Amino acid sequence: MHIEGTERQLVDQFLETLRGLPEVRADLEASPPAGSAPGPDRGYDAQIDLWVAGKAVTLLIEVKKALYPRDVRQTLWQLKEFARRWPKAPEGKQTASLLVAESISPGAKELLRGERVGYYDSGGSLFLPAEGIYLYIDRPPPKTLSKTIRSLFSGRRAQMLHVLLIRHGEWFGVKKIAEQARVSPATASQVLTELERFDWVVSRGQGPSKERHLREPAALLDAWVKHLAVMRAPAMRRYFVPSVRAEGLVQKIAEVCAVHDVEYAITHEAAGQRYAPLLSNVSQVRCRLLTGPAADQALGELDARIVNDGANLAVIEVKSSGELLFREQVDGVWLASPIQVYLDLARSEGRAKEMAEHLRRERIGF
Incomplete structure (x- = not known):
């Protein structure tokens, strides 16, 4: 093996994972075989001789920092090129290429499985398909990848x-x-x-x-x-507005927000019904509201009272108008964009998920 540092640690971690499995023996090649090309010209970074329940395979390891679908397509092409130069394995002994990376995105894993190319990441996920051998361990992505996706x-x-x-x-x-x-x-x-x-x-x-x-x-x-x-839902302030049903409440919110020049967007079921009707009744209005003194005055004019139970209005406070992008005005009422309404419904409960799919099919279209 001719790699060092973090790459060496990843291969060592992979070895420990293999050795922790039942009926598995794994040995790392200490140095390149006599007559083989040094370094990257060999087409792989390390070699592991593996025995699983009596079946043997030589793993030719290539180490990467991270793998995304675009990287995988390029790497698959390289592996095919390298395979032409690999010495033919002795009869009865098989070889298989395997990618080891600190992080591998879900899409990249799916591509590798489709091409039956093995992989291992620092989160402990493992896929190894070979003749007579099949190892598959699916673990949550490592923190490095999770952080990247979360920020996105x-x-x-x-x-x-x-x-x-x-x-x-x-x-x-x-x-x-x-x-x-x-x-x-x-x-x-x-x-x-x-x-x-x-x-x-x-x-x-x-x-x-x-x-x-x-x-x-x-x-x-x-x-x-x-x-x-898997993320915490945005905090909602729950209110009861007396003497009004959901449809009437939507109109009242539109009126008081217009008077006080407050940016808002109706979302969840009340918005979904206006984009793509499905439900026979909506019992609660949920609204994204730009916070500030004007918003407080609008809520006061609604006579909205904070409650723990029996709310008919839930307010999701937003701090910038960027969070209300692409809202649409329908019949004088500002609705959150169809994409935002879909996302809000999809993470909600009850029939909201059904409504989310209905909205996506009827209004979003992909």
Whole structure:
């Protein structure tokens, strides 16, 4: 083995994982075989001789820092090229390539499994398909990857995703999309680069004229929903507004917010019903509201009373108008964008999830 530092630690961790499995023996090649090419010219970084329940395989290990779908496609091509130069294994002994990385994205793992190429990451996930041998361990992603994904779907970066999903048929330069997302060009560039690594975004052109296009809107939206499922839901202030039903309450919110010049957006079921009717009755109105003295005055005019039970109004406080991007005015009422309503419904409870899928099918379309 000719690698050192973090790469060596990853291979050692992989060895320990293998040796912890029942009926498994794993030996690391101490040095390159006589006559073999040194270093990268051999086409792999390390070699492990593995026996599983009497079946033998030689693993040719390539170590990477991180693997995303775009990286995997390039690596698969390289592996095929290297395979042409590998010495033919003696009769009765098989070889298999395996990628070891600090982090491997879910999409990259799916591609590798489809090509029957083994992998191992620092989170402990393992896939090894070989003749007579099949090892598969699926663990949560390592912290490094989790942190990257978490940052992508939060704060101002999420505003970038919102623009891409709403305008998924368009091509964007960095400056144009940064303006629409209300973020800095640096943030826009970072997000677009990350999305390219996931293979959700494609590019054309070079330099200042370079443009990107979201070619996998469904995959991006699915990933966003999956991320929200493990995140804490935004805090809601619950109110009871007397002497009014849900539909009337929506109209009253629109009126008092207009009077006090407050930015708001109705979301969840009350908004879903206006975009794509499904439910026969909505018992509670949920509203995203830009916080401040004017918002407090509007709530006061509604005679909204804070309650623990029996609320008919729930307020999600937002701190910037960027969190209300692409809201739409329907019959005089501001609704959160269909993408935002879908995300809110998908992480909710009861029939909200059913309504989320109905909205996605009827209004979003991907």
